[in-house]
Amino acid sequence: MCECETTSDLYYDTVLKLTKEAGKLINEKIKIRNKKREIKSSNIDLVTETDQAVEKLLIDGLLREFKDHKFIGEETVSSGGEVKLTDAPTWIIDPIDGTLNFVHSFPHSCVSIALFVNQIPEIGIIYNPMMNQLFSARKGKGAFLNEQQIHVSDIKDLSDALLMMECGTSREVERMNAVYENQKRLMPIVHGLRSLGSAALNMAMVALGGADAYFEFGIHIWDIAAGEIIIREAGGVVIDPSGGALKRFSRRVLCASSQELAEKLSQELVQLYPEPDA
Known part of the structure; x- marks a missing residue:
């Protein structure tokens, strides 16, 4: 195994573990009916404490392992962070995509996280913990749902x-x-x-x-x-x-x-x- 594969494995194993931890947090909080939330651009564009906690969990965990990596996170950006993608390894994070669903305990929300290197996507994970759906992909290695390979349909019309x-x-x-x-x-x-x-x-x-x-x-x-x-x-x-x-x-x-x-x-x-x- 070449060094680049070993590094890629480390990136993937680390983010997968952290994403599953984030999923546990989401599962705990989705049961709370009256979730504390703040309005962003409108009364249907929301952020919750759980969004912020999940993003912090992911960024802190990745920084412990990869101190030179960069981040573009939804909640970081909404608080004034920069939206900039360089050639440096960069994690792009939506801590809870489907926040309105989450607020209503509608079970279609997910952690979405990707790693870009040289501005090219290398890793992607979409995890809906409520439905136990973990979609993942690594460049050149195929796409998977819960470790079973998946493929798009053959529809053309x-x-x-x-x-x-x-x-x-x-x-x-x-x-x-x-x-x-x-x-x-x-x-x-x-x-x-x-x-x-x-x-x-x-x-x-x-x-x-x-x-x-x-x-x-x-x-x-x-x-x-x-x-x-x-x-x-x-x-x-x-x-x-x-x-x-x-x-x-x-x-x-x-x-x-x-x-x-x-x-x-x-x-x-x-x-x-x-x-x-x-």
């Missing part, structure tokens, strides 16, 4: 596609109009529409083959970083909704089981261009 889409956490008129218009356009031409309330879990469903495509405007890099590598390692594609290459800080994403399906979906969408993160 919109008429056969189960599509994931979200209302998002904004009530800006332009954003809502785009959501309504896309729902109106897509509902008659796809097999069905679904929403889990979590970008990371929507992407995990595409990787699993349970859904065939997903798009969203207004997400952030921490929502999609782990999902990107998991989908790619499962044989799928992740692009910009306009049809070009993914721009990770553009707050836009489209993923699908195939390039053909991705392009067909892109051509149907009313586009929205939120203010980018960087």
